[in-house]
Protein backbone atom coordinates (compact mmCIF):
# COMPACT_ATOMS: atom_id res chain seq x y z
CA UNK A 328 0.00 0.00 0.00
CA UNK A 329 1.21 3.53 -0.72
CA UNK A 330 0.16 6.93 0.65
CA UNK A 331 -1.89 7.45 -2.53
CA UNK A 332 -4.41 4.85 -1.44
CA UNK A 333 -5.38 6.97 1.54
CA UNK A 334 -6.40 9.95 -0.61
CA UNK A 335 -10.18 9.71 -0.80
CA UNK A 336 -12.28 10.09 -3.91
CA UNK A 337 -15.22 12.14 -2.57
CA UNK A 338 -15.24 15.88 -3.20
CA UNK A 339 -18.18 17.61 -1.55
CA UNK A 340 -20.09 16.59 1.52
CA UNK A 341 -23.60 17.02 2.80
CA UNK A 342 -22.59 16.46 6.42
CA UNK A 343 -23.56 19.66 8.26
CA UNK A 344 -23.08 19.30 11.96
CA UNK A 345 -22.56 16.54 14.51
CA UNK A 346 -20.37 14.90 17.12
CA UNK A 347 -18.44 11.64 17.44
CA UNK A 348 -16.63 10.12 20.43
CA UNK A 349 -13.88 7.53 20.75
CA UNK A 350 -11.84 6.14 23.60
CA UNK A 351 -8.33 5.11 22.64
CA UNK A 352 -5.62 3.50 24.76
CA UNK A 353 -1.95 4.09 25.27
CA UNK A 354 0.52 1.34 24.31
CA UNK A 355 3.83 0.06 25.61
CA UNK A 356 6.54 -0.97 23.17
CA UNK A 357 8.33 -4.28 23.67
CA UNK A 358 10.70 -3.56 20.76
CA UNK A 359 11.22 0.20 20.68
CA UNK A 360 10.88 2.75 17.91
CA UNK A 361 13.58 5.37 18.29
CA UNK A 362 14.71 7.18 15.16
CA UNK A 363 12.66 8.30 12.17
CA UNK A 364 13.00 9.71 8.66
CA UNK A 365 10.84 11.45 6.04
CA UNK A 366 7.33 12.13 7.21
CA UNK A 367 7.11 10.17 10.45
CA UNK A 368 8.54 6.94 9.04
CA UNK A 369 10.35 4.61 11.44
CA UNK A 370 13.98 3.58 11.03
CA UNK A 371 13.14 0.16 12.46
CA UNK A 372 10.08 -1.95 13.12
CA UNK A 373 8.56 -1.97 16.60
CA UNK A 374 5.94 -4.03 18.45
CA UNK A 375 3.79 -3.05 21.41
CA UNK A 376 1.13 -4.24 23.76
CA UNK A 377 -1.98 -2.11 23.47
CA UNK A 378 -3.10 -1.10 26.96
CA UNK A 379 -6.62 -0.59 28.27
CA UNK A 380 -6.79 1.43 31.48
CA UNK A 381 -4.61 4.36 30.35
CA UNK A 382 -6.68 5.97 27.66
CA UNK A 383 -7.90 9.22 26.15
CA UNK A 384 -11.56 9.93 25.55
CA UNK A 385 -12.12 12.41 22.72
CA UNK A 386 -15.30 13.97 21.42
CA UNK A 387 -15.07 15.80 18.12
CA UNK A 388 -17.85 18.34 17.47
CA UNK A 389 -17.96 19.55 13.87
CA UNK A 390 -19.93 22.16 12.01
CA UNK A 391 -19.67 23.08 8.36
CA UNK A 392 -18.46 26.63 7.67
CA UNK A 393 -18.36 28.86 4.62
CA UNK A 394 -14.75 29.99 4.72
CA UNK A 395 -11.74 27.76 4.03
CA UNK A 396 -8.89 27.25 6.53
CA UNK A 397 -8.36 25.37 9.77
CA UNK A 398 -10.66 26.35 12.60
CA UNK A 399 -10.50 24.38 15.85
CA UNK A 400 -10.36 24.68 19.61
CA UNK A 401 -8.98 22.08 22.01
CA UNK A 402 -10.40 21.48 25.50
CA UNK A 403 -8.78 19.31 28.17
CA UNK A 404 -11.13 18.31 30.98
CA UNK A 405 -13.53 21.04 29.86
CA UNK A 406 -10.92 23.83 29.91
CA UNK A 407 -9.55 25.43 26.73
CA UNK A 408 -5.97 24.26 26.25
CA UNK A 409 -4.15 26.57 23.79
CA UNK A 410 -0.86 24.74 24.47
CA UNK A 411 -2.17 21.71 22.58
CA UNK A 412 -3.17 23.69 19.53
CA UNK A 413 0.20 23.97 17.73
CA UNK A 414 0.57 20.17 17.81
CA UNK A 415 -2.96 19.71 16.44
CA UNK A 416 -2.29 22.32 13.74
CA UNK A 417 0.85 20.47 12.61
CA UNK A 418 -1.19 17.26 12.63
CA UNK A 419 -3.93 18.86 10.51
CA UNK A 420 -1.35 20.21 8.05
CA UNK A 421 0.15 16.75 7.66
CA UNK A 422 -3.17 14.95 7.15
CA UNK A 423 -5.05 17.51 5.06
CA UNK A 424 -4.13 15.71 1.86
CA UNK A 425 -5.80 12.57 3.19
CA UNK A 426 -8.75 14.26 4.95
CA UNK A 427 -9.69 16.98 2.44
CA UNK A 428 -12.77 18.12 4.40
CA UNK A 429 -10.62 19.35 7.32
CA UNK A 430 -10.62 22.96 6.18
CA UNK A 431 -14.38 23.01 5.61
CA UNK A 432 -15.42 22.56 9.25
CA UNK A 433 -15.15 24.28 12.60
CA UNK A 434 -14.06 21.74 15.19
CA UNK A 435 -14.28 21.63 18.94
CA UNK A 436 -12.03 18.85 20.27
CA UNK A 437 -12.89 17.81 23.82
CA UNK A 438 -10.49 15.45 25.45
CA UNK A 439 -9.95 13.80 28.85
CA UNK A 440 -7.31 11.32 29.96
CA UNK A 441 -7.91 8.47 32.38
CA UNK A 442 -4.45 9.07 33.85
CA UNK A 443 -3.33 12.28 35.57
CA UNK A 444 -2.06 14.91 33.13
CA UNK A 445 1.15 15.43 35.12
CA UNK A 446 1.83 11.71 35.61
CA UNK A 447 4.63 11.62 33.04
CA UNK A 448 2.58 9.21 30.92
CA UNK A 449 2.55 10.44 27.35
CA UNK A 450 -0.96 11.12 26.06
CA UNK A 451 0.16 11.53 22.45
CA UNK A 452 -0.43 7.88 21.42
CA UNK A 453 -3.90 7.68 22.96
CA UNK A 454 -4.83 11.27 22.03
CA UNK A 455 -3.76 11.16 18.40
CA UNK A 456 -5.32 7.74 17.78
CA UNK A 457 -8.63 8.85 19.32
CA UNK A 458 -8.70 11.98 17.14
CA UNK A 459 -7.76 9.98 14.04
CA UNK A 460 -10.71 7.62 14.65
CA UNK A 461 -13.09 10.59 15.10
CA UNK A 462 -12.02 11.90 11.69
CA UNK A 463 -12.44 8.45 10.15
CA UNK A 464 -15.96 8.27 11.61
CA UNK A 465 -16.72 11.51 9.72
CA UNK A 466 -15.17 10.14 6.55
CA UNK A 467 -17.26 7.00 6.93
CA UNK A 468 -20.41 9.12 6.83
CA UNK A 469 -19.23 10.87 3.67
CA UNK A 470 -17.93 7.90 1.77
CA UNK A 471 -20.23 4.93 2.00
CA UNK A 472 -19.08 1.32 1.89
CA UNK A 473 -15.73 1.90 3.56
CA UNK A 474 -14.62 -1.42 4.94
CA UNK A 475 -13.74 -1.67 8.60
CA UNK A 476 -10.26 -3.00 7.82
CA UNK A 477 -9.59 0.09 5.68
CA UNK A 478 -10.95 2.42 8.37
CA UNK A 479 -8.56 0.96 10.98
CA UNK A 480 -5.65 1.02 8.57
CA UNK A 481 -6.23 4.63 7.59
CA UNK A 482 -6.84 5.67 11.22
CA UNK A 483 -3.47 4.14 12.12
CA UNK A 484 -1.90 5.88 9.10
CA UNK A 485 -3.32 9.25 10.22
CA UNK A 486 -2.44 8.70 13.90
CA UNK A 487 1.15 7.99 12.84
CA UNK A 488 1.35 11.44 11.30
CA UNK A 489 0.42 12.89 14.71
CA UNK A 490 2.76 10.72 16.77
CA UNK A 491 4.59 7.64 15.47
CA UNK A 492 3.70 5.33 18.34
CA UNK A 493 0.02 6.36 18.04
CA UNK A 494 -0.16 4.15 14.94
CA UNK A 495 0.03 1.18 17.35
CA UNK A 496 -3.00 2.19 19.49
CA UNK A 497 -5.88 1.57 17.06
CA UNK A 498 -5.98 -2.19 17.49
CA UNK A 499 -4.68 -4.72 20.00
CA UNK A 500 -3.43 -6.58 21.91
CA UNK A 501 -0.17 -6.76 19.90
CA UNK A 502 0.62 -4.38 17.06
CA UNK A 503 3.63 -4.12 14.76
CA UNK A 504 4.55 -0.88 13.06
CA UNK A 505 7.35 -0.71 10.52
CA UNK A 506 8.27 -2.85 7.56
CA UNK A 507 9.83 -6.13 8.62
CA UNK A 508 10.73 -9.14 6.47
CA UNK A 509 9.39 -11.64 8.99
CA UNK A 510 6.03 -9.92 9.59
CA UNK A 511 3.57 -10.36 6.77
CA UNK A 512 1.67 -7.19 5.86
CA UNK A 513 3.88 -4.92 7.99
CA UNK A 514 4.35 -1.38 6.77
CA UNK A 515 6.13 1.84 7.64
CA UNK A 516 2.86 3.68 6.94
CA UNK A 517 0.58 2.11 9.57
CA UNK A 518 0.44 -0.43 12.37
CA UNK A 519 -0.87 -3.97 11.79
CA UNK A 520 -2.20 -6.48 14.26
CA UNK A 521 0.47 -9.05 15.03
CA UNK A 522 -0.45 -11.76 12.51
CA UNK A 523 0.94 -14.94 14.10
CA UNK A 524 0.14 -17.38 16.86
CA UNK A 525 0.44 -16.07 20.42
CA UNK A 526 0.66 -18.41 23.43
CA UNK A 527 -1.97 -18.00 26.19
CA UNK A 528 0.85 -16.96 28.57
CA UNK A 529 0.51 -13.56 26.91
CA UNK A 530 -3.29 -13.31 27.23
CA UNK A 531 -4.42 -10.46 29.46
CA UNK A 532 -0.77 -9.55 30.11
CA UNK A 533 -0.39 -7.13 33.02
CA UNK A 534 1.43 -3.79 33.06
CA UNK A 535 1.78 -1.83 36.29
CA UNK A 536 3.08 1.65 35.51
CA UNK A 537 5.23 2.90 38.35
CA UNK A 538 5.29 6.69 38.55
CA UNK A 539 8.88 7.47 39.52
CA UNK A 540 9.02 10.95 38.11
CA UNK A 541 5.92 12.95 37.35
CA UNK A 542 5.79 16.06 35.19
CA UNK A 543 7.21 17.28 31.92
CA UNK A 544 9.49 15.01 29.93
CA UNK A 545 13.17 16.01 30.02
CA UNK A 546 13.50 15.32 26.28
CA UNK A 547 10.56 15.57 23.89
CA UNK A 548 10.25 12.61 21.57
CA UNK A 549 10.84 14.87 18.54
CA UNK A 550 14.20 15.93 19.97
CA UNK A 551 14.89 12.32 21.01
CA UNK A 552 14.26 10.87 17.57
CA UNK A 553 16.48 13.55 16.03
CA UNK A 554 19.35 12.47 18.27
CA UNK A 555 19.49 9.29 16.19
CA UNK A 556 20.65 11.25 13.14
CA UNK A 557 24.47 11.04 13.15
CA UNK A 558 24.38 8.84 16.25
CA UNK A 559 27.52 6.64 16.31
CA UNK A 560 25.47 3.50 17.05
CA UNK A 561 22.37 4.30 14.99
CA UNK A 562 22.73 1.61 12.32
CA UNK A 563 23.57 -1.09 14.88
CA UNK A 564 20.57 -0.05 16.95
CA UNK A 565 18.11 -0.23 14.02
CA UNK A 566 19.48 -3.66 13.07
CA UNK A 567 19.30 -4.82 16.70
CA UNK A 568 15.63 -3.81 17.01
CA UNK A 569 14.69 -5.66 13.83
CA UNK A 570 16.56 -8.77 15.05
CA UNK A 571 14.81 -8.58 18.43
CA UNK A 572 11.45 -8.51 16.67
CA UNK A 573 12.43 -11.66 14.74
CA UNK A 574 13.50 -13.24 18.03
CA UNK A 575 10.09 -12.49 19.55
CA UNK A 576 8.15 -14.50 16.95
CA UNK A 577 8.99 -17.99 18.37
CA UNK A 578 8.93 -16.59 21.91
CA UNK A 579 5.36 -15.36 21.48
CA UNK A 580 4.36 -18.63 19.83
CA UNK A 581 5.78 -20.94 22.49
CA UNK A 582 5.08 -18.71 25.50
CA UNK A 583 8.75 -18.67 26.49
CA UNK A 584 8.62 -16.13 29.31
CA UNK A 585 12.34 -16.28 30.18
CA UNK A 586 13.33 -15.44 26.62
CA UNK A 587 10.61 -12.74 26.56
CA UNK A 588 12.18 -11.11 29.64
CA UNK A 589 15.61 -11.09 27.94
CA UNK A 590 14.30 -9.32 24.84
CA UNK A 591 12.08 -6.81 26.63
CA UNK A 592 14.61 -5.69 29.24
CA UNK A 593 17.42 -5.50 26.67
CA UNK A 594 15.20 -3.28 24.49
CA UNK A 595 14.45 -0.90 27.36
CA UNK A 596 18.10 -0.55 28.28
CA UNK A 597 19.16 -0.19 24.66
CA UNK A 598 16.73 2.70 24.20
CA UNK A 599 18.24 4.43 27.21
CA UNK A 600 21.77 3.58 26.07
CA UNK A 601 21.03 5.47 22.84
CA UNK A 602 20.16 8.57 24.84
CA UNK A 603 23.21 8.20 27.07
CA UNK A 604 25.51 8.06 24.02
CA UNK A 605 24.01 10.75 21.80
CA UNK A 606 25.18 14.34 21.41
CA UNK A 607 23.96 15.95 23.61
CA UNK A 608 23.45 13.01 25.95
CA UNK A 609 20.73 12.40 28.53
CA UNK A 610 20.29 10.20 31.56
CA UNK A 611 16.53 9.78 31.84
CA UNK A 612 16.54 7.15 34.56
CA UNK A 613 16.40 8.35 38.17
CA UNK A 614 17.99 6.61 41.15
CA UNK A 615 14.58 5.10 41.95
CA UNK A 616 14.29 3.71 38.40
CA UNK A 617 17.46 1.74 39.02
CA UNK A 618 16.36 0.72 42.51
CA UNK A 619 13.13 -0.70 41.05
CA UNK A 620 15.03 -2.58 38.32
CA UNK A 621 17.30 -4.08 40.98
CA UNK A 622 14.35 -5.11 43.13
CA UNK A 623 12.58 -6.74 40.17
CA UNK A 624 15.67 -8.79 39.34
CA UNK A 625 16.13 -9.78 42.98
CA UNK A 626 12.49 -10.85 43.27
CA UNK A 627 12.84 -12.90 40.10
CA UNK A 628 15.97 -14.66 41.36
CA UNK A 629 14.41 -15.41 44.72
CA UNK A 630 10.98 -16.56 43.57
CA UNK A 631 11.30 -17.72 39.95
CA UNK A 632 8.70 -15.11 38.99
CA UNK A 633 8.42 -14.11 35.32
CA UNK A 634 7.99 -10.41 36.07
CA UNK A 635 10.10 -7.97 34.01
CA UNK A 636 10.44 -4.27 33.32
CA UNK A 637 10.43 -1.95 30.37
CA UNK A 638 10.91 1.81 30.08
CA UNK A 639 9.71 4.60 27.88
CA UNK A 640 11.85 7.65 27.19
CA UNK A 641 11.64 8.67 30.85
CA UNK A 642 12.11 7.53 34.44
CA UNK A 643 8.82 5.66 34.96
CA UNK A 644 8.94 1.86 34.99
CA UNK A 645 6.44 -0.45 33.31
CA UNK A 646 6.31 -3.71 35.25
CA UNK A 647 5.12 -6.51 32.95
CA UNK A 648 3.88 -9.89 34.15
CA UNK A 649 1.57 -12.73 33.09
CA UNK A 650 -2.00 -12.78 34.40
CA UNK A 651 -1.41 -16.05 36.30
CA UNK A 652 1.07 -14.21 38.53
CA UNK A 653 -1.16 -11.23 39.17
CA UNK A 654 -1.81 -11.63 42.90
CA UNK A 655 1.75 -12.31 43.91
CA UNK A 656 3.31 -9.59 41.72
CA UNK A 657 0.78 -6.94 42.75
CA UNK A 658 1.60 -7.75 46.36
CA UNK A 659 5.31 -7.37 45.59
CA UNK A 660 4.67 -4.04 43.87
CA UNK A 661 2.60 -2.75 46.76
CA UNK A 662 5.07 -3.82 49.44
CA UNK A 663 8.44 -3.38 47.76
CA UNK A 664 8.21 -1.15 44.67
CA UNK A 665 5.57 1.45 45.57
CA UNK A 666 7.87 3.11 48.15
CA UNK A 667 10.16 4.10 45.23
CA UNK A 668 7.30 5.87 43.41
CA UNK A 669 6.32 9.55 43.73
CA UNK A 670 3.62 9.59 46.45
CA UNK A 671 3.64 5.76 46.26
CA UNK A 672 1.62 6.00 43.02
CA UNK A 673 1.29 3.40 40.28
CA UNK A 674 -1.36 2.48 37.72
CA UNK A 675 -2.58 -1.07 37.19
CA UNK A 676 -3.05 -1.65 33.49
CA UNK A 677 -3.30 -4.67 31.19
CA UNK A 678 -3.48 -5.45 27.49
CA UNK A 679 -6.53 -4.36 25.53
CA UNK A 680 -8.15 -4.37 22.12
CA UNK A 681 -7.65 -0.80 20.93
CA UNK A 682 -9.95 2.05 20.11
CA UNK A 683 -13.71 1.91 20.80
CA UNK A 684 -16.55 4.19 19.76
CA UNK A 685 -18.52 5.57 22.69
CA UNK A 686 -21.87 7.38 22.78
CA UNK A 687 -21.40 11.16 22.63
CA UNK A 688 -21.84 12.78 26.02
CA UNK A 689 -20.48 9.92 28.11
Ligand code: PMV
Pocket residue numbers: 355356358359360361373451490491492493548549598639640
Ligand atom coordinates in the same frame (compact mmCIF):
# COMPACT_ATOMS: atom_id res chain seq x y z
O1 PMV B 1 5.51 8.32 19.19
P1 PMV B 1 6.67 9.11 19.66
O2 PMV B 1 7.26 9.97 18.60
O3 PMV B 1 6.33 9.89 20.90
O4 PMV B 1 7.85 8.09 20.07
C1 PMV B 1 7.73 7.17 21.10
C2 PMV B 1 8.99 6.46 21.32
C3 PMV B 1 9.05 5.50 22.51
O5 PMV B 1 7.89 5.59 23.30
C4 PMV B 1 10.24 5.84 23.37
C5 PMV B 1 9.22 4.05 22.04
C6 PMV B 1 8.03 3.43 21.38
O6 PMV B 1 8.22 2.64 20.46
O7 PMV B 1 6.89 3.68 21.82
